[in-house]
Amino acid sequence: MRATKVQVRTGLEVFLATTSSELAGQQVGLITNATGVDHHLHSTVDLLNADTRIQLTSLFGPEHGIRGDVQAGVHISGQPDPRTGLPMFSLYGKSRRPASDMLAGLDALIYDIQDLGTRYSTYIATMVYAQEAAAEAGLTFVVFDRPNPIGGSAPAGNLLKSDFSSFIGIHPIPIQHGLTTGELARLIATERGWPAPLVVPMHGWQRNLWFDETDLPWVQPTPNLPTLDSLTLYPGTCLFEGTRYSEGRGTTRPFELIGAPDLDSFELVAELENRTIPGAIFRPVYFTPTFSKYAQQTCGGVQIHISDRQALHPVAVGLHLLHAVRTVSSVSLDWLQMADGRYFIDLLAGSDQLRLALDAGDEVAEILTNWEAERATFQERRRSCLLYKDEEE
Template sequence: MPETSFDYGLEGFLADPQLKGRVGLVTNASGRDRHGVHIAKRLAGHPRLQLVRLFSPEHGFWSNAPDAEDVEHTVHPTLGVPIISLFGPRQAPTRQDLEDLDLIVYDIQDVGVRFYTYISTLRNVIDSAAALGRPVHVLDRPNPIGGHIVEGPALTPGFESFVGHVAVPLRYGLTPGELARWYASTSGAPAPIVWPCRGYRRRQPFTGLGVPWTPPSPSMPDPATAAFYPGTCLFEGLNVSEGRGTPAPFRMLGAPWVNADRWLAALGNRLPKGVSAVRCEFRPTFGTFEHQACQGILLRSDSPTVDQAVHFGLEVIQSLMRSHPGQVTFLTRAGDTMPFFDRLAGNAWLREGLLSDVDLSELMERAQEECTAFCQARERFFLYD
């Protein structure tokens, strides 16, 4: 398939001669066409669609706000339309936000992982629009880590949060449009109108699509980061830097107390084919251990995706725990009563298994068993081969 055959869902939406009316657009910096032009700019000049209001998820409209930091409402500096933040004191549109709109449009590049919070915003937008009877249009984008692989664990009831707001496996193997169709079906909301990508297959790596990558968040600089993210983001629940504030977030891992040589020795032959780990030293410019000298490991992959990224991330965690007994701790964030690792994992049994040094094959078998029903059910929402 030639690279030029691919295009984003936004092109079909913008070209439809039947569409007209007042639009509320949910997007961020990643909402661009293949030439880098932002959809907000294209809507502002549309002959039949009037851009009335913008809505932004975590990290804000410009995708540059720090992780987990509230984002304020603002006004677009050149388009003059309000930007309503959906990450702060409120995380869903209000009736007042939506009642003067004819349609709500969602266009954000995602990474296919449950705790990447844009799907939490997508759920809230679908729910809010359903309450007012407003149609939701999802302009689809590729799943950069592959839409053919599902990895558990599932989200256990009682472990919900904004990093666990949609009851799917940790790595769910759907595009945003497919996920929106699945969620509406399970929640009873009206089905969203999904505008599919052209010329996309679910196994295609993002790097083969012939389009530039616009970071959807500050620490997602490239598809290589997304490849490791399902597993290495779990480090956010530990007293270890997950690499935010370094040149290789979610691939550069460590702490001031880490002995990288011991860690690498424990990791040994547990690396999947095509993945390498080398010793590194770094000093994060922000985030965990800001401005502190850290020692750790840097992960690389010869492939644009990592097939069992969750399993591998847990291998890296378990090897650190085995090589540094008693030094790895599971953190609880301010205002919460539950370890943040449990919020990310969607359960407590995974953390408990790691603390008890249970064999990872046993833990991953349970994780995959939890996903069996979802793996079968999701197929009827596929838009791509």
């Protein structure tokens, strides 16, 4: 971590500090959540509602709601915002796309949400659907840019295959994409043939910065990602959502804990310690989730401690954990199936290749090698959409 934090102004703050604006006099809708704040933790909703250059007329809430008070997967019903009285539409309920009547009278649609840096985030799908709706309605789509919290350097993981597109993977990007929200919006618009978004860029952000190396205040982006450590491990450990094993939801360390009632903690850690996994230390633990998988049941498992995040490869850590659990369990990973028969792991992994490879006993190194060409292809695809360039770019 840097000794001195880097001063970064988000797209929101840059917009507020600019005397003139392309949006002046326009009626705008705002897609945001609890992460939409300035340095003083003032909400984007309140700041734009007080901005006399524009007329904020409606609010749109993603998964977890505008105020971040709703758990994962819980549908949200639209209702007026209690603070401003503005109409608030849910984009995580019966409909996940802004309908034409929701956009009636608007000139622009603003998006201001802290991304997770990971393909699984439903915020990405919300942004894609909003971009599409704005394009169809002839509205300007605006992004107030924010940092990639786990860094904007090289991407990692495989690309999503179109047959496995879902709300947790909607565009062919790798698991860890290494883009900011604005860069991601530019890439998607280019590749889908939509008008380019109006991105209000950050000032001061660099691609190699982690979130805690900036002077920005931390607001947890979802109820189950409370710390930067949990978010750092999320690209790998979220894959356990597709198995019967707990990913730590219902504990104070979600995505840092993996386990199940019948898992031998010490045997699992011994297996992991026999592998070369840079940047991580594994500790045998027991934990009891208060909700989600194995609620009120004691689970044996492992806590992943980050010893060197520069050396850490979260996607590789996740694959090693899956492979190690299968090794010590001597059984399948008990992949969870959805009501329509699909495997949830396939939606997370972006194809059925990971599931089939692990079931066949393939080694982690082989899986990662097979993904390398896809990762390299994306590295080239994203180049023209970058807004912040370091020396390696």
